Amino acid sequence: MLGVLRGTGYQGDVPSPTFPILIDYAPPDVRLPIVHADLYRIEDPAELEQLDLDATLTDAALLVEWPERLPPGTWPTALRLTLTPDGAGRRLTAGAGSDWGARWPIR
Helix, strand or coil: CHHHHCCCCCCCCCCCCCCCCEEECCCCCCCCEEEEEEEECCCHHHHHHHHHHHHHHCCCHHHEEEECCCCCCCCCCCCCEEEEEEEEEEEEEEEEEHHHHHCCCCC
């Protein structure tokens, strides 16, 4: 998340939102509104309704850690970035829904 936030101009500390679950970043600190969600503590999909993440999508970019806590099929058109260990580094893989079209060319 740090790299994405830095890429949008954010210069402050980037804490993990594990305790508050959601952290908002707003202009002028970033170029566009961002909500950073950490779903690690979500144990029941019903808890997600209280977060109203769907409403967030209309006003901000939503960055989600632990997306596997979401019900299957949630946001099928989302851009999904995954980091996995790769030797001494990490490998980034991407999956993009049909809404991304030419904006995110996956090869």
